[in-house]
Amino acid sequence: MAGTIYYVAASQDGFIAQAPGPGEWLRTFAGAPEHAGAREAEAHVSEFLAAAGAVAMGAETYRSFVTDPGSWPFGSIPVWVFTHHEFPGISGADITFVRGDVAEFHPDILHDAGQRDVVLTGGGNLAGQFLDSGLVDEMVVTVLPISPGSGRELAHVVDGIDPAGVRERSLGGAVLQRRYDLRR
Numbered sequence: 488m489a490g491t492i493y494y495v496a497a498s499q500d501g502f503i504a505q506a507p508g509p510g511e512w513l514r515t516f517a518g519a520p521e522h523a524g525a526r527e528a529e530a531h532v533s534e535f536l537a538a539a540g541a542v543a544m545g546a547e548t549y550r551s552f553v554t555d556p557g558s559w560p561f562g563s564i565p566v567w568v569f570t571h572h573e574f575p576g577i578s579g580a581d582i583t584f585v586r587g588d589v590a591e592f593h594p595d596i597l598h599d600a601g602q603r604d605v606v607l608t609g610g611g612n613l614a615g616q617f618l619d620s621g622l623v624d625e626m627v628v629t630v631l632p633i634s635p636g637s638g639r640e641l642a643h644v645v646d647g648i649d650p651a652g653v654r655e656r657s658l659g660g661a662v663l664q665r666r667y668d669l670r671r
Contacts, residue, residue: 490624540603
């Protein structure tokens with residue numbers, strides 16, 4: 488069954504984003520085959536995106552792709568960017584820029600996704616809005632074996648989630664995946 492899924496990578500010390508950009512340490516990990524589990528984590532991302540019918544992200548996450556358009560992993564999947572800023576598009580990408588309440592746009596994003604999942608990605612601000620509105624069915628946290636020591640904490644996103652609904656599995660190396668079932 489298709490749903491709305493928050494998909495995020497976290498460091499083993501509990502951070503989901505770090506300066507200078509939201510995805511810098513993640514890209515460093517994924518691009519370094521010497522990290523145990525890097526290839527497995529990258530393969531999992533590819534599988535996950537294959538199930539995505541639409542993606543939603545906030546301005547900070549999108550900004551990281553604008554500065555490095557070659558890192559755009561979404562191809563022609565419809566992407567909804569929630570922002571109050573003006574941004575250029577990315578060549579070949581299907582991007583809709585919106586501002587406003589996530590609940591207002593969620594039906595349109597679901598429509599774009601068809602029978603596939605809506606994937607929320609990024610550092611947590613937008614995901615928090617979807618979570619607060621009761622629109623997230625599942626949260627998937629991929630825990631990477633790195634420790635940046637600072638940044639935006641995962642705890643602000645997972646606070647209040649019942650740990651009884653968590654499943655955990657290894658993706659290879661020291662990479663873990665935690666799935667939180669949030670269906671009500």
